[in-house]
Amino acid sequence: MALTDYIDDRPADGVFRVNPAIFTDQSVFDAEIKAIFEGGWVFLGLSSQAEQPHDYFTTQIGRFPVLVQRDGQGELGAFINACPHKGARLAQLRQGHAPLHVCPYHSWSFDSAGRNKAIKSKRAGCYSAAFDQDDHGLARLPHFGQYRDFLFGSLTADVPPLAEYLGGAVQLLDLVADQGEAGTELVPGQVTFTYAANWKLQLENCSDAYHFTSTHPSYIRVLERRQQTFSQDVVASVWENSDYWKDDATGIGGGSFSFANGHVLNWGVFGVTPASPLFEQAGPLAERHGEAKRDWMFNMRNLTIFPNLQIAENASSQLRIIRPLAPNLTEMRTWCLAPKGESAAARRQRIRQYEDFFNPTGMATPDDTVSYENCQMGYGGGMSRWLQGYARGMTASIAGGNRFGDLIGLGPERSVLADPQLCDETLYHSYYRAWANRIAQELQA
Ligand code: FES
Ligand SMILES: [Fe+2]
Incomplete structure (x- = not known):
């Protein structure tokens, strides 16, 4: 279907009508998740949800779990809340205080700035040099922005500055x-x-x-x-x-x-x-x-x-x-x-x-x-x-x-x-x- 089959927007004729398919079609829903929720700025939470160093809260952008946390210096950062090892969700709570996150699956650990701090039994692991060259930290959101107390993030790099979006x-x-x-x-x-x-x-x-x-x-x-x-x-x-x-x-x-x-x-x-x-x-x-x-x-x-x-x-x-x-x-x-x-x-x-x-x-x-x-x-x-x-x-x-x-x-x-x-x-x-x-x-x- 063309876009005009979903939204009939003709201001000169005094017409604005909506096709109920926008509320039911799986293809529309999939497009919304990709282009709107995972394709631009979305609201994450308030800065007061992570007030002190090492405080964090978790949320979601589209299909992705997100971790917002303050590092030891009080700087806020936003990350995909997934362990780089096998992708398990890392922080499990809605809100908390954690200088160190330990993954519940195989115990890789990460500091509050998202850096990998330890890989369990690393020395015995016979890893290749290529593995050592990888960044084992948490993936940062491509964009993370703040207006006053309001925090926003984007999974897509190609977005206007937050101030322009708002x-x-x-x-x-x-x-x-x-x-x-x-x-x-x-x-x-x-x-x-x-x-x-x-x-x-x-x-x-x-x-x-x-x-x-x-x-x-x-x-x-x-x-x-x-x-x-x-x-x-x-x-x-x-x-x-x-x-x-x-x-x-x-x-x-x-x-x-x-x-x-x-x-x-x-x-x-x-x-x-x-x-x-x-x-x-x-x-x-x-x-x-x-x-x-x-x-x-x-x-x-x-x-x-x-x-x-x-x-x-x-x-x-x-x-x-x-x-x-x-x-x-x-x-x-x-x-x-x-x-x-x-x-x-x-x-x-x-x-x-x-x-x-x-x-x-x-x-x-x-x-x-x-x-x-x-x-x-x-x-x-x-x-x-x-x-x-x-x-x-x-x-x-x-x-x-x-x-x-x-x-x-x-x-x-x-x-x-x-x-x-x-x-x-x-x-x-x-x-x-x-x-x-x-x-x-x-x-x-
Ligand atoms: S998935 Fe996190 S340590 Fe294995
Ligand atoms: Fe109401």
């Missing part, structure tokens, strides 16, 4: 990283779960405001009941007191921004409210970053850095890593994300709100993942009819930014600003344009 979306990462004077960390307690559907359904859902009231009525009812029971004033919205959010008679309270390479944000005005665990920092944040940037930190923001990082700051703050396992199987790793050094009370509030909404044990995530699985079931073997879920907002989408983004100097490729009920679907176009660019060659190969 582009203007770095300012959205700044809105996260700048919440704490000392940076950002993951709250202990990682959750891993799978759902029986395609990885791009998670990609889309994070940016899907349209589903919220339909998919999560039980969560909304619980919130309403709490408000009736606990009637104290919980919202001190900037909507009431800041000119820049309320100077429009149309009631605009959010929208979306799309950036090059498939990075997108959807957002809504939340207000500087005690309902946010950031509230205790409202004054200091305004002093450090100005009121507009502070208010942006309080806004509801769902950010995707294509292809595998999502940061959802709505009911609480969640960092997600998406890992495709099969066309109809996806692994999610999720954490509560928090500014370092926040008070115990703020951290408690953040975690309670986090438990409430997120994860398989929360009130929202199960609704979402069941919907992804319903979609996957609906696709059958990849039905022949185009999907129509990419059309909302078509006539509201404009090239460039808008006055709300201008407050913090955002320079997106496209933006949508509208009544909250618009629930833009055009920000998915950015995903699929990046997706199409990346897999085109692979599909034709």
